[in-house]
Amino acid sequence: MRPLDWVVLVGSLTSIIVYGLYRSRGSNTVSQYLLAGRSMPWYAMALSIMATQASAVTFISTTGQSYVDGMRFVQFYFGLPLAMVVLCATAVPIFHRAKVYTAYEYLENRFDAKTRALASAIFLIQRGLAVGLTLYAPAIVLSVILGWHDTATTVIVGCTVVLYTVMGGIRAVTWTDVQQMLIIFFGLLVALCTIFVLLPDQVSPLDAMHLAGFAGRLNAVDLSFDWDNRYNLWSGLIGGMFLALSYFGCDQSQVQRYLTGRSIAQSRLSLLFTAMAKIPMQFFILFIGAMVFVFYLFEMPPMLFQQAELSRLQQPALQGQYQPILGRYRQAYQQRRQAAFALVEARHRHDPDLERQSVAAFRQSQRELDAAREQGSRLVDRVTGQNGFKDTNYIFLSFVTHYLPPGIVGLVIAVIFAAAMSSSSGEINSLATVTVVDIYRRHVKRSGSDRHYLWASRLATAFWGAYAVVFAGYGKNLGSLIEAVNLLGSLFYGSLLGVFVLAFFFRQVNGHGAFWGMLAGEAAIFAAFCFTGISFLWYNVIGCVVVVAAGLAISYACPSSAATPSTAG
Amino acid sequence: MRAERGEVPDEPPPFLGAWRRVYIAVAVYLVLLILAFYVFMRVFS
Numbered sequence: 001m002r003p004l005d006w007v008v009l010v011g012s013l014t015s016i017i018v019y020g021l022y023r024s025r026g027s028n029t030v031s032q033y034l035l036a037g038r039s040m041p042w043y044a045m046a047l048s049i050m051a052t053q054a055s056a057v058t059f060i061s062t063t064g065q066s067y068v069d070g071m072r073f074v075q076f077y078f079g080l081p082l083a084m085v086v087l088c089a090t091a092v093p094i095f096h097r098a099k100v101y102t103a104y105e106y107l108e109n110r111f112d113a114k115t116r117a118l119a120s121a122i123f124l125i126q127r128g129l130a131v132g133l134t135l136y137a138p139a140i141v142l143s144v145i146l147g148w149h150d151t152a153t154t155v156i157v158g159c160t161v162v163l164y165t166v167m168g169g170i171r172a173v174t175w176t177d178v179q180q181m182l183i184i185f186f187g188l189l190v191a192l193c194t195i196f197v198l199l200p201d202q203v204s205p206l207d208a209m210h211l212a213g214f215a216g217r218l219n220a221v222d223l224s225f226d227w228d229n230r231y232n233l234w235s236g237l238i239g240g241m242f243l244a245l246s247y248f249g250c251d252q253s254q255v256q257r258y259l260t261g262r263s264i265a266q267s268r269l270s271l272l273f274t275a276m277a278k279i280p281m282q283f284f285i286l287f288i289g290a291m292v293f294v295f296y297l298f299e300m301p302p303m304l305f306q307q308a309e310l311s312r313l314q315q316p317a318l319q320g321q322y323q324p325i326l327g328r329y330r331q332a333y334q335q336r337r338q339a340a341f342a343l344v345e346a347r348h349r350h351d352p353d354l355e356r357q358s359v360a361a362f363r364q365s366q367r368e369l370d371a372a373r374e375q376g377s378r379l380v381d382r383v384t385g386q387n388g389f390k391d392t393n394y395i396f397l398s399f400v401t402h403y404l405p406p407g408i409v410g411l412v413i414a415v416i417f418a419a420a421m422s423s424s425s426g427e428i429n430s431l432a433t434v435t436v437v438d439i440y441r442r443h444v445k446r447s448g449s450d451r452h453y454l455w456a457s458r459l460a461t462a463f464w465g466a467y468a469v470v471f472a473g474y475g476k477n478l479g480s481l482i483e484a485v486n487l488l489g490s491l492f493y494g495s496l497l498g499v500f501v502l503a504f505f506f507r508q509v510n511g512h513g514a515f516w517g518m519l520a521g522e523a524a525i526f527a528a529f530c531f532t533g534i535s536f537l538w539y540n541v542i543g544c545v546v547v548v549a550a551g552l553a554i555s556y557a558c559p560s561s562a563a564t565p566s567t568a569g
Numbered sequence: 570m571r572a573e574r575g576e577v578p579d580e581p582p583p584f585l586g587a588w589r590r591v592y593i594a595v596a597v598y599l600v601l602l603i604l605a606f607y608v609f610m611r612v613f614s
Contacts, residue, residue, distance in 0.1 A: 074606070081599045085592040093579060213613030220606040265580040268588065275595055279602055
């Protein structure tokens, strides 16, 4: 980090915080603090929804994942537009007309208090764990830049975010997100252009895309069907749709965003805009990761991108094991570099035979390089006594800090920080909302003043912030953070989605059926997680189907609780 | 809390006339997007 980077970084973050606090004026009632007085326009909600989803994890982890695994992760989002259409037709009008603060409040209107309490508890557990990961990601940024330990940086970032979140209500969070998304789009565009500029003169952007394609890094669509394959077209469309339905329909951190809309139409437009923009945006981020991969074809990447672990291997006591692996890695890199140049040359000559030979040599050298890197990772495992070392989350940051010019580094780091602050604050805000509205006001103190609940909301915000900081310490053991976040969500979302499907579409189901159906759904999901190799995207489908089936069966078997009419439509 | 149905009007979309048409447009957009990605992948691999 050079002085200009610090100026850009501090300037960007300060402007975001000042703007957010400026926009938070008037958030002095519970309705204003938690729902912005239901006054937000569609574009603010849409950008806020996207900003909340596009956390620091998105930039740090997604680009790294594309570097090592290609762009197939984009299929994960294919179900999103379908889910948004379903939600616009069902959940949005229902929640708006019910005039609820939380999605789970609606469940008591439809079923009973215990179903609302269980759904709230599931959300609090799931989102409480996920917010820790959201906080951990920017801590990686600081640890790479400043060389500090993850724990210290997590605490510092966490305390800053908590302070900011407690002071600003959802209005501040939303308008801050708008500003952040503009910075994010600008920063990403600048980062991609810079990568193209940094490529060798004889390698054009078109060549770069071919190289990425030959290395399997542009694998955006996989038509094969395999239950164990995490990302293919079908798991993306079906599993992704169920996950998106759960996330945007049942997760308070998202529902709360479109509940701030000034009308049903404004809320629908915000979701549909997100549906249209999210996939291209994710494609673009993954594409940046693929281009970072191409950049490192011509510039030797470190064998391990996590500097702390690399330094550990470089200790004198480990030289006997480390040096042979490093030698193999360097040799493989030189072979790959030559093969990449030969491939570009073959393409320029329009010689198909030479191109085929070059592709084969290029892929062979890539496999050798991957093997050497894997050997290095396993050495880290042996030295640290842990299993499954991965440095995916450090790849993009390592590139940014070593190769981007002054000013751009500060901008990209500001983007990551802004995204992290936005996501964390939104999640903590929604956790506090559910804690106060669904637990505290419903079960502890039912007749407090508005001011009392406003302060309760602020205290709950502080509590969840502290909780997130503590859990963030476990983030470093979870490999790719983006996958960890989505896996965690999938363990809980299916049953939440199931109970809302019961609420919206099955008027004959009663509170007992909904409550025990949710528990059955959770049991099925954890059984799938523990005893099968089924990809996590399918957990949402499994959980939802089991909740609906069990809810219907129990309601028929135990019709004691009177079923209430469905409010769908 | 009780649901207060009917107090929030369901306005038409600002374009295409009806929400159903907007939903169909989003679905068509998704199909075109997947096709574009597939072609992109095939061209560069």
